[in-house]
Amino acid sequence: MESVGEIAKFLAKEFPPVFGPDRGCSVEVAEAGRAVCRLVPTDDHLRPGNIVSGPTMMMLADATAYAALLSIYPGAIQAVTTNLSINFMRSIPAGAAVVAECEIIKPGKRLAVITCEVRGADTSDIAAHVVMTYSVPPTANDVKVS
Amino acid sequence: MESVGEIAKFLAKEFPPVFGPDRGCSVEVAEAGRAVCRLVPTDDHLRPGNIVSGPTMMMLADATAYAALLSIYPGAIQAVTTNLSINFMRSIPAGAAVVAECEIIKPGKRLAVITCEVRGADTSDIAAHVVMTYSVPPTANDVKVS
Amino acid sequence: MESVGEIAKFLAKEFPPVFGPDRGCSVEVAEAGRAVCRLVPTDDHLRPGNIVSGPTMMMLADATAYAALLSIYPGAIQAVTTNLSINFMRSIPAGAAVVAECEIIKPGKRLAVITCEVRGADTSDIAAHVVMTYSVPPTANDVKVS
Amino acid sequence: MESVGEIAKFLAKEFPPVFGPDRGCSVEVAEAGRAVCRLVPTDDHLRPGNIVSGPTMMMLADATAYAALLSIYPGAIQAVTTNLSINFMRSIPAGAAVVAECEIIKPGKRLAVITCEVRGADTSDIAAHVVMTYSVPPTANDVKVS
Numbered sequence: 001m002e003s004v005g006e007i008a009k010f011l012a013k014e015f016p017p018v019f020g021p022d023r024g025c026s027v028e029v030a031e032a033g034r035a036v037c038r039l040v041p042t043d044d045h046l047r048p049g050n051i052v053s054g055p056t057m058m059m060l061a062d063a064t065a066y067a068a069l070l071s072i073y074p075g076a077i078q079a080v081t082t083n084l085s086i087n088f089m090r091s092i093p094a095g096a097a098v099v100a101e102c103e104i105i106k107p108g109k110r111l112a113v114i115t116c117e118v119r120g121a122d123t124s125d126i127a128a129h130v131v132m133t134y135s136v137p138p139t140a141n142d143v144k145v146s
Numbered sequence: 147m148e149s150v151g152e153i154a155k156f157l158a159k160e161f162p163p164v165f166g167p168d169r170g171c172s173v174e175v176a177e178a179g180r181a182v183c184r185l186v187p188t189d190d191h192l193r194p195g196n197i198v199s200g201p202t203m204m205m206l207a208d209a210t211a212y213a214a215l216l217s218i219y220p221g222a223i224q225a226v227t228t229n230l231s232i233n234f235m236r237s238i239p240a241g242a243a244v245v246a247e248c249e250i251i252k253p254g255k256r257l258a259v260i261t262c263e264v265r266g267a268d269t270s271d272i273a274a275h276v277v278m279t280y281s282v283p284p285t286a287n288d289v290k291v292s
Numbered sequence: 293m294e295s296v297g298e299i300a301k302f303l304a305k306e307f308p309p310v311f312g313p314d315r316g317c318s319v320e321v322a323e324a325g326r327a328v329c330r331l332v333p334t335d336d337h338l339r340p341g342n343i344v345s346g347p348t349m350m351m352l353a354d355a356t357a358y359a360a361l362l363s364i365y366p367g368a369i370q371a372v373t374t375n376l377s378i379n380f381m382r383s384i385p386a387g388a389a390v391v392a393e394c395e396i397i398k399p400g401k402r403l404a405v406i407t408c409e410v411r412g413a414d415t416s417d418i419a420a421h422v423v424m425t426y427s428v429p430p431t432a433n434d435v436k437v438s
Numbered sequence: 439m440e441s442v443g444e445i446a447k448f449l450a451k452e453f454p455p456v457f458g459p460d461r462g463c464s465v466e467v468a469e470a471g472r473a474v475c476r477l478v479p480t481d482d483h484l485r486p487g488n489i490v491s492g493p494t495m496m497m498l499a500d501a502t503a504y505a506a507l508l509s510i511y512p513g514a515i516q517a518v519t520t521n522l523s524i525n526f527m528r529s530i531p532a533g534a535a536v537v538a539e540c541e542i543i544k545p546g547k548r549l550a551v552i553t554c555e556v557r558g559a560d561t562s563d564i565a566a567h568v569v570m571t572y573s574v575p576p577t578a579n580d581v582k583v584s
Contacts, residue, residue, distance in 0.1 A: 235398040309491070
């Protein structure tokens with residue numbers, strides 16, 4: 001998929017629990033191996049202390065990485081996460097939107113490595129730092145990958 | 147908290163998005179630094195291919211680790227995840243319940259390290275292997291910790 | 293390779309900085325996807341406080357995982373570590389031998405996931421817990437892999 | 439410690455296996471939570487294929503993170519690595535020097551999170567990406583930490 005519009009449409013259709021119309025999650029950027037998604041948290045995304053929950057940040061990071069892969073890998077639809085490592089560093093209060101920004105630092109033929117920073121929309125402080133590995137089907141990746 | 151009943155009641159009250167009455171998640175074991183939770187997935191827990199999503203497994207692992215901490219740390223209510231690393235190894239089909247089994251392998255004064263195996267209820271194959279670090283408030287941990 | 297003797301001989305030849313005759317590292321078990329290696333630390337393996345250094349434990353875990361792979365994958369000679377995540381939990385004093393015990397928990401066709409526990413030879417307490425992913429060349433793995 | 443010279447001198451004295459005069463490892467930058475170290479590999483740092491070994495990159499990343507901590511934490515001498523997660527992405531051939539560049543992305547009171555990129559000196563491609571957590575003694579950290 002080439003444009004952020006196509007990618008957003010695909011994700012809304014295939015991942016309704018994350019990108020469905022009432023879930024508060026949107027794709028803002030998805031091009032050249034980089035993606036940004038934004039989530040407006042609902043009560044389901046919070047934990048005691050009225051802060052954004054850890055699993056919410058993980059879900060957003062994983063979804064944003066997938067959007068980044070779709071922007072460069074023809075076969076990325078079948079890509080699957082093999083490893084995700086997250087460091088939680090600061091909390092995000094309930095009122096703020098959550099922004100995840102991903103970059104593919106190794107667009108390999110079989111494995112892609114993606115870093116992600118998750119933060120509250122109104123701050124430059126990183127709330128969570130994530131590194132993910134995706135396994136990408138080898139057959140379909142004959143273009144655009146270094 | 148000392149009994150699995152107390153811990154389950156506390157989690158149902160404090161984490162309704164995970165342990166609320168209609169969420170399909172229950173605490174089966176929580177004692178002596180070990181915990182088992184079970185999830186009956188709903189559509190929200192699935193991804194394309196009709197398999198249990200990665201974020202669902204992460205959420206269940208994190209919740210089960212918290213139950214394990216509550217079983218030995220007086221101050222565990224305020225414990226927070228600092229690192230979670232997960233390897234996805236096999237998929238769990240939609241029909242199966244998901245079981246997470248956690249063990250605290252390092253019950254430190256300030257940091258606890260917990261391993262977790264996530265699998266479908268009907269198999270011994272591990273679907274996901276997780277290692278987590280929790281930061282535990284130092285002031286409240288004067289008992290039961292090696 | 294089928295026997296621990298063959299694997300030890302291969303490692304001594306190919307990895308002299310780790311398994312060479314004067315390096316103190318020996319293969320004790322390597323069969324059926326499980327391996328145990330032992331290191332008698334020299335001054336080079338220590339850090340201030342007269343304890344075994346972190347990189348020493350990582351090196352031993354990585355080498356032991358490789359021995360485990362050699363025991364089941366025909367193509368393991370060309371396997372490479374893609375991810376290693378280690379939690380340091382307790383120190384090992386200078387006098388003790390260091391033992392690493394690895395188990396392949398996912399012997400996949402392209403990726404293998406291996407867990408490892410590192411400890412002092414005289415204790416059951418885990419000093420470091422390691423999870424590794426190896427990429428295995430797909431062409432050579434037509435036997436003995438689930 | 440305030441200057442890169444002081445830090446380099448301290449490391450040479452305390453970590454002779456890494457920073458000793460004949461080990462090929464030098465501190466180039468260490469200030470304001472950022473550090474760069476350089477290693478000229480010897481045969482002991484190589485693995486089959488005549489490339490820099492994984493444990494060598496881990497050792498260099500860990501040492502560089504420690505140099506970064508020394509630049510801002512008064513108590514960093516007693517800091518210890520609690521978690522290290524490394525993704526190996528590209529190989530570094532034997533002839534090249536190895537450069538590790540670390541940044542503290544979370545200088546917490548008790549835990550510091552540091553990212554690191556390891557590469558061959560002559561390229562901008564990342565060979566290994568590392569995320570580390572250090573535990574820092576709480577008593578001594580009353581200055582310069584956000």
